[in-house]
Structure formats: structure tokens, C-alpha cells
Amino acid sequence: MLLIDPVRMLPNLLLPLVGVLFVGGFSGSSYVWATVTVVGAVVFALIRWVTFTYEIVGDRMEINRSLISRSLRTIPLERVRGVDVSTPPLHRLLGLAVLKIDTGASGGDEEGKLDGVTLEEAERLKAALLRRVAVARARAGTAETAGSGSGSPVTAGPVATGGAAAAHPAPAQGRPVPPERTIISVPRRWLLYGPLSGAYLFTPFALAGGAIGLAFQWGNELGVGRDAAWQAARWLGDRPYLLLVAVLLLVVAMPFVGGVMYAVFNWDFRLEDRDGYLVAERGLINRRSVSLETRRVRGYEIVDGLAERRAGVVRAWAIVTGLGDSSTRGQLLPVVPRKVAVEVTAGAIGPFLADLRPHPPVARRRRLFRAIAPWLAVCLTALAAAVATGLPLWWVLTVLALAPAGLGVPLGLDRYRSLGHGYDGARLSVRSGSLRRSQAVVERRAVVGWRIRQTWFQRRAGVYTLIAGVGAGEGGYHAVDVSAGQAGDFPAEVTPDWLAPFRTEPGAPRSS
Known part of the structure; x- marks a missing residue:
């Protein structure tokens, strides 16, 4: 960590170091100040390493930081939603990993982050935490059931900590621990679909724009000279054909660079079922493993764009309650054929067995x-x-x-x-969009409320936007421009008990 922390701080230290060296004219004092900056970064890393500890105590995990002021974070094991393990490049070279604990409290890293544990320790902690969480919940459920049945309280014994007992607890209620099952291992040839998603297509333009901005803002400090950058811009302006050639080269490079970036992030993608968790592993340079608790999965979202639809491929995300950073942590599948995505989501979460109803x-x-x-x-x-x-x-x-x-x-x-909505008796689904078409499939039990919205233009057209409130994912999924009948009948079909007091039969008198 004395190496990783200073290297990670280099982007923040780059500009001060450049300013010290170039402004100081490479004199002895400038080298001294640059050395002081680097040594200060190492000392700061040393203090962070010395003052950081973690410990599993009974049914909770404690993370202690005392860099400037003492901070003790306590995470109850029953609040753990998932445990992610990632290995950035420098960590991988040194055999280290970053372990993040998701509790659903927020999307930030401060929920629980162990940066710099060994890869073996990260895997051991991940297995221990997830299985201890399952055992604790099973024992709590057993105690609650027994207590309600006999009228006497039941006290569960303490869970063993550390070692083999933590990594391999006894099966809950005598049931065997289900074996690990690989749901899908994405073939590498499917990485060729990556540029179709469009997420990485504009990488060449982003790199070119960053280089131009750096030249104009820091040209003098980098020894190039801001005037030289302006002169180069005027020279290209006088030769528009060269500028057109450069733009065409960037356009040609878009699918290649986008494909490479997509492959780097989604290399060797695997989705597995482990001990009641959906585990997605991916990445070439930074290998990442994300765990989603199966019992908190409430549905899935299938997304495609225009180019993806022409090729018959889609992407998929899980809709999970209490999930922070769902846009990245909830990814179930990268770009794969639609048939495969439907089979995987149906097998891992559940199928949607109804046709979508058209809008007026x-x-x-x-x-x-x-x-x-x-x-x-x-x-x-x-x-x-x-x-x-x-x-x-x-x-x-x-x-x-x-x-x-x-x-x-x-x-x-x-x-x-693309507009449509439907209900098959167990799950409801809504779909909308064209450039980015999204179809969400949500379990009936996940619906916590309904909202009917109508803009001024919708009032003139006589249509509504029906929003199914869900305590997971984006919090609500929209059926856009439905008719008045659909706006009332669809919620009544999905949750009839909720709307019964507010609906009247035809011809029945209305109360004020």
C-alpha cells in the first residue's frame, strides 16, 4: 500500500509537480520541493496503512480508521446486500484486491471498503461474510418461527468467527448448501458485439478532445507553449481538408477503439449462482466480482439500441432492492443475443409469459x-x-x-x-424508447404504489403516464401515453385490492 497509494495520488500530484519543476526552472530547490511532495505522499500512505483495521465481531463487522479523527464503522451482517471484489492493475501485480461491502445504505465506497487485502483474504472474507449472513438470517427465521409457535423465546447461539468455521458454516436447518452453478460464460467472440452498444464509440473523440484541452490549458507548463497550440489550430483552420481527414480517421477508429474498451471491461464475463447469490465476474485489467443477493432480486431490465436491435443483441440488468450504484453493480449480461438474454433472465430470475399490450x-x-x-x-x-x-x-x-x-x-x-405494457399474473412489464429501448420486468410483490401523471399536452390528447412504484432499481417504471381505460384497468388488474375502494361499477352512484 506504500506503493499503491502514492501511485494512485499521482493524478492529483501531477500538476503541482509540473508547476514546481517547470516554473522553478529545474533548479535545485525545485527538485527538493518535488522530492518533499513525493515523500509526503508516501508518509501519508504509511499513516493510512497503520491506522486502518477491520474485525468481525460476533454478528457485525467493524472498520476502524484513525487518520486524523477516529472513525469506527459498524456493519451488522444481516444488513449486507453483497460483497464485491476487484483487482485493479497495480493491486493484481502485488497480489492484492479491493473488497467492498454493499449494505444498501448508500452508493458510495464508505459503506465498507477494504483496500489492499490479499486476494486470498478477500476471497475468504467474501465467502465468510456471505455465508455467515445466510446462516444468521436462517437462524433468525427459525427463532422467530419457533417463538411464535411455542410462545417462548428462542435464543440462537453465537456464530463462530474466523478460519474454517467462518468460511464453511453448518448448513441452516439441516439443508445442504447448494453447489455453485455457472449460469452463463459469455464467449469471447460475442465481444465483437461491443461497439454496437455505443457506450464506448466516442472514446477516440474524448481522447482527442482531452489532448487538445491539455495543450491549450497547460501548453506553457508542459514546454509545448500555448502559442504553439494556437498556431497549430490556425494552421489546420487554413487547411480544412486535413481537419476533415482527421475527423474521418477518428470516425473510422470509433468501432475499433470502442470494441477494445468494451473488451477490456467485459472480458471473460461469467454469471454464476453461488450460495443464494448471483455473482457476475468480468474485466481484463481490473477484474471485478459483484454479488447480488438472489432473494432481493425483483426483476430485470433488457436494453437495446437501434444498432443492437438490427443485430438482434441486448444488454440486461437486475432490478434489486437496496442496491447502491445499480447502473454498474446490477449488470447481469453484456451485449449478447436476445434469445440468450431471455433464457438467462428467465432461468435466473423468472420468465415473463404474456404479450405486451399496444398503446392507443x-x-x-x-x-x-x-x-x-x-x-x-x-x-x-x-x-x-x-x-x-x-x-x-x-x-x-x-x-x-x-x-x-x-x-x-x-x-x-x-x-x-416500442411502447407497451403487460401482466402475466406474476410479473408486470413496461417498455418504451427507441434510440435506447428498455423493457423492465418486475415481480408483482415489488410494486409498492401507483402514480398517474398527465402533462398539459397529454391532457389535450387524452392520454396518461402510468408509473409503477417499485422499491428497487430506478424506483419507478413508466408506461407512457396510455389511454384513460388502461390507466385505471392496469393497476386494478395488478393490485385489485388496493384500487377496489376507489373504483365504481358502471351506473353505480358516485360519492363526493
Whole structure:
């Protein structure tokens, strides 16, 4: 850790070091101050290492920090939602790992983080924590059941700590511990689907933009000179064909660089079922293992974009109660064929066995208007500019007519086809979106409430947005532009007891 912490602090120390060395003119005093900065980082790492301890005491874990002020964090084992193990590059070289404990209290690292334990200790702690949590909950359930049945309290014995007893506890209630099962191991050839997701496609432009910004902001400190950066920009401005070539090269590099970045993050992706947890492992440089407690999984979300739909591939996330950072921790599958995603989610969580119901025709008109209006505004702006510059009017009118029809209409129709909602008696599902289409499948027991919303434009069209409140995932899933009948009938179908007091039979008198 005396090596890892200073190296990790280098991005924050880079600018001060550059300023000290370049501004000081590489004199003896500048080297002294640079050395003091590096030594200070090592001393800071030493103090952090000495003043950090952790311990499992009975039914809780204690993490003690006393760098400046003493901080003792206590994590009850029954609050543990999952344990993640990651191995960043420098940690992997030194045989270390980072263990994070998720309690559902927040999405930050301060829930419980052990940075710099050995890989063997991280795996032992992960197995010990997860199995001790299962045993504690099973014993608590047994004690509660026995107490309610006999009328006398039942006290469970203490759970052993450390060693083999912690890593391999006795099976709860005499039941054998289920074996580990690999749900799916994603073949490496499926990594070729990565650029279709679009998440990493703009990496070349981001790198180029970062380099340009660094040259303009810190050109003088880096010895290049800010004036030289401006001169290079003016030189390219005088040669627009070179700028066009550079942009084309970046566009050509998009799928290759995006594919490489996707492969780095999702290399050797495996989804396993271990002792009541869904465990997802992935990563080439930083190998990460994320555990999701199966009993807290309430559904899943299948996402695809335009390019992914053409290729027949999707991505999947789990909808889990009390999960921090669900956008990354909840990932069930990277980009895989749709058939595989449906089979995996159905086997690991449960299938959705009903067809989605279409939304009313007025929803199609709204989708078309919202898709055409932006293109129409762009074309009108181009028309005004063309008239001002003297372009032929027939050419402008042709572009004005074809651009909204060729771009907006297909997008609007696809957005309407994507709308849908349904219920199969056990799970409900809602779907929407086009450029990013998302279908959420949620168990009935996860629904905690309903919200019916109507904007001013929806009131004019007579449609509603129906939101199923769920104590997991995003907190609510939207069925957009449903009819008045669907807005009342769908909640009544899913949760009839909740809405019975507020619904009246046709012809029945209404109370004020």
C-alpha cells in the first residue's frame, strides 16, 4: 500500500509537480520541493496503512480508521446486500484486491471498503461474510418461527468467527448448501458485439478532445507553449481538408477503439449462482466480482439500441432492492443475443409469459410529432440561411420535405412500436424508447404504489403516464401515453385490492 497509494495520488500530484519543476526552472530547490511532495505522499500512505483495521465481531463487522479523527464503522451482517471484489492493475501485480461491502445504505465506497487485502483474504472474507449472513438470517427465521409457535423465546447461539468455521458454516436447518452453478460464460467472440452498444464509440473523440484541452490549458507548463497550440489550430483552420481527414480517421477508429474498451471491461464475463447469490465476474485489467443477493432480486431490465436491435443483441440488468450504484453493480449480461438474454433472465430470475399490450393511436401521433418537430426546426433554420445566401429555392424545399420524412417519421413509428405494457399474473412489464429501448420486468410483490401523471399536452390528447412504484432499481417504471381505460384497468388488474375502494361499477352512484 506504500506503493499503491502514492501511485494512485499521482493524478492529483501531477500538476503541482509540473508547476514546481517547470516554473522553478529545474533548479535545485525545485527538485527538493518535488522530492518533499513525493515523500509526503508516501508518509501519508504509511499513516493510512497503520491506522486502518477491520474485525468481525460476533454478528457485525467493524472498520476502524484513525487518520486524523477516529472513525469506527459498524456493519451488522444481516444488513449486507453483497460483497464485491476487484483487482485493479497495480493491486493484481502485488497480489492484492479491493473488497467492498454493499449494505444498501448508500452508493458510495464508505459503506465498507477494504483496500489492499490479499486476494486470498478477500476471497475468504467474501465467502465468510456471505455465508455467515445466510446462516444468521436462517437462524433468525427459525427463532422467530419457533417463538411464535411455542410462545417462548428462542435464543440462537453465537456464530463462530474466523478460519474454517467462518468460511464453511453448518448448513441452516439441516439443508445442504447448494453447489455453485455457472449460469452463463459469455464467449469471447460475442465481444465483437461491443461497439454496437455505443457506450464506448466516442472514446477516440474524448481522447482527442482531452489532448487538445491539455495543450491549450497547460501548453506553457508542459514546454509545448500555448502559442504553439494556437498556431497549430490556425494552421489546420487554413487547411480544412486535413481537419476533415482527421475527423474521418477518428470516425473510422470509433468501432475499433470502442470494441477494445468494451473488451477490456467485459472480458471473460461469467454469471454464476453461488450460495443464494448471483455473482457476475468480468474485466481484463481490473477484474471485478459483484454479488447480488438472489432473494432481493425483483426483476430485470433488457436494453437495446437501434444498432443492437438490427443485430438482434441486448444488454440486461437486475432490478434489486437496496442496491447502491445499480447502473454498474446490477449488470447481469453484456451485449449478447436476445434469445440468450431471455433464457438467462428467465432461468435466473423468472420468465415473463404474456404479450405486451399496444398503446392507443394518439400515442403514435404524439411520437411522430415529437420526432419530426426537431428536424423541421433544423430545416427551417437551414431554409432561412439558404435564402440569405442565394441557394436555389427548389433544392431547399426538397431538403425541407425529405429530411423530416426520412429521419423523423421512421424514428417516431419505431418509438410507438416500442411502447407497451403487460401482466402475466406474476410479473408486470413496461417498455418504451427507441434510440435506447428498455423493457423492465418486475415481480408483482415489488410494486409498492401507483402514480398517474398527465402533462398539459397529454391532457389535450387524452392520454396518461402510468408509473409503477417499485422499491428497487430506478424506483419507478413508466408506461407512457396510455389511454384513460388502461390507466385505471392496469393497476386494478395488478393490485385489485388496493384500487377496489376507489373504483365504481358502471351506473353505480358516485360519492363526493
